[in-house]
Amino acid sequence: MLQDMASVAARFSARDTLDGRIDEAFALMQAMGFDGLIYDYTPSTAGLDGRIGIPTLLKLRNVAGDMHDYWCDREYFRIDPVQRLATQTSVPFFWSYDPGVETRISRLLTDETKPVCDFLHAHDMLSGVTVPVHRPQGDYATVTGVRYGARRDFMAEALHRLAEFGLLAQIFHEAADELFDEPVRNGSGVRLTxxxxxxxxxxxxxxxxxxxxxxxxxxxxxxxxxxxxxxxxxxxxxxxxxxxxxxxxxxxxxxxxxxx
CATH class of the missing domain: 1.10.10.10 (Winged helix-like DNA-binding domain superfamily/Winged helix DNA-binding domain)
Structure with a gap:
């Protein structure tokens, strides 16, 4: 489906708003078998206090709207096992909150991360693929495709599409990044002359x-x-x-x- 990367990039370029390009990415992800999209951008992997930074941009498609409140305002983002792993790697990875499935986030599941697990279980967001996009300036983004329900066969399907999904995420982020405004880009809320x-x-x-x-x-x-x-x-x-x-x-x- 994504063999012609130039045409995929052109599809993004044809949309002149950030939300339009996110919609385009979601349509492509749905064709790959994903049910929801989570896209976040953080100006720095760590905040000034050394903890994982809170994103200045969090966009959701077919995902519970209150996730923004929990992840940003209540700072679940800092204890999210997927985000903790994403700060440590630049390789796309499959994750699952199904107790019967062992993935790279399994070792990160602790009492501290339980609120995140409870939220995701409550909304049936049990598995997905995340692509970390780290930039030379220290900023980074993650593009996540979510699959609802505990389907054991999805792991093999997702791993089969991991490289393709990773490439799509990279192309999408480059297209989205072009349309970031200054508050999203620096995250400080400060405007210097x-x-x-x-x-x-x-x-x-x-x-x-x-x-x-x-x-x-x-x-x-x-x-x-x-x-x-x-x-x-x-x-x-x-x-x-x-x-x-x-x-x-x-x-x-x-x-x-x-x-x-």
Whole structure:
């Protein structure tokens, strides 16, 4: 079905909204035997506290709508065995919450993860395939196809389609990523001005306020003002922490252009 990858990519490109491209992905996944789609994007694998980050984007198709509340607001995402495994691997994997089926998440099922198991059992979301998509900048996404009910024969079927599903997920994520807005991309809710970003970016390269002032042709007090403003917005105690927080939220991704 997915032999012509160019045509699959074209199908995504023909949809000019993020939700439209997600709908397209879901249609392709249904043709592969999946009943539901879960798509999430997290700006960083770990948050500033070192725990698994909460996604800034969670999109569902034919999945219980209250999952968004539980996974994001109640932070089930942090204890989700599938997500814990996804942060550790870039290889697509099959998972199951059927007690009679051994999968890679089985060793991660503990008393801590019981709320997740209870939710999924209550909604009959017992098995599926997840594709982790890790990016060089540290952000990552997972594309999950869900199968309802405890069907033992689905494991063999899903494993047979693992490579095909993985490729579809990669193509889909590239198409979805093009349409992310800034709040989804950085996850901080912070909006820095162009000058604040510029001053922080140069500071991240070890330049002093005086050196930055020469590069951007502004006074030292002006540079300090921009750095302090950025630190306040980021909730940082000092310039070093502000740079670290800005880097964590991908606010410094544009490479600096030094003047000769």
């Amino acid at each position: 162009k000058r604040e970003r510029e001053c922080l970016r140069y500071s991240s390269h070890g330049l002093s306020a005086k050196e930055v002032s020469r590069i951007i042709d502004r006074s030292v007090p002006t540079v300090v003002m921009h750095l302090n403003s950025a630190a306040r917005k980021l909730g940082a105690k000092n310039r070093t922490e502000a740079v670290a927080r800005a880097a964590h939220y991908h606010l410094l991704d544009e490479p600096p252009s030094y003047k000769s």
